[in-house]
Amino acid sequence: MILVIGTSHDDILYFESKLRNKVYEKFMDSGVYFTGSIVGQSICVAYGLNTNYLSSVFTTFLLNKFNAPVVINVGMARAFTNDFKIGDVMVARDVCLGDVNLVNCTRVKLAQLPTMPQMLISDIYLVNLLNSIGGTLFINNVKSGTLISSSNYYTSIDELINLKITDGKEVLGKDRFIALDNEAGGIAVACYAFSVPFVSIKIIQYDIGKENYSKENFIKALKSYPDIGKLVTSLIAEISSNVTVTVRT
Secondary structure, X not given: OEEEEOOOHHXXXXXXXXXXXXXXXXXXOOEEEEEEEEOOEEEEEEEOOOHHHHHHHHHHHHHHHHOOOOEEEEEEXXXXXXXXXXXXXXXXXXXEEOOOOOOOOOOOOOOOOXXXXXXXXXXXXXHHXXXXXXXXXXOOOEEEEEEEEOOXXXXXXXXXXXXXXXXXXXXXOEOOOEEEEOOHHHHHHHHHHOOOOEEEXXXXXXXXOOOOOOHHHHHHHHOOXXXXXXXXXXXXXXXXHOOOOOOOO
């Protein structure tokens, strides 16, 4: 059963409207998950828990319950570099844990958890397939990039100084197509621990340092939700028809 995990109810409305034979359950106080079928495939859709801490717990619970072969994270993100525009669809090639620094107490790199890589890499097959599907569906604003994920909601570049950001906004050697969120890191950690293929797809909602909330930007981002829905639905159909799904790389 494929897992689709969002943060808010808005993130998963498209899938809720398309799923057949839905059965709802709750996790903790605010977590909601429901099962059903779409394009002939059984899936579980979940939402309601933010921060990397809670998303990791929620994902671990769902992976154990459903023995999921693939996890797809959907939601919103904030642009860090100016090559992302409001409403763009970001496919995360890799995820950086933006609030992890154990350099002074153990033999790891900045943003790295012990026994895990510094950058949590999304499944290459899924990333390439999403970019290909975007072209097929004429969704022209799909862009691959790096997601800095943190339980801190960063509102300015200065708050990220521990990641050794240069004047050119370089983060851990990367300086293009970078965005921020608060949940994908926890999901990626859980998927890495269980060797489950993972990919995150985000709509760019804000530019960091420019605004914390804008009704105009929020509405513009919401208009991209059907694009994510179509991308993910097509991805699920492709996975279902393809016997081979790559393992974590």
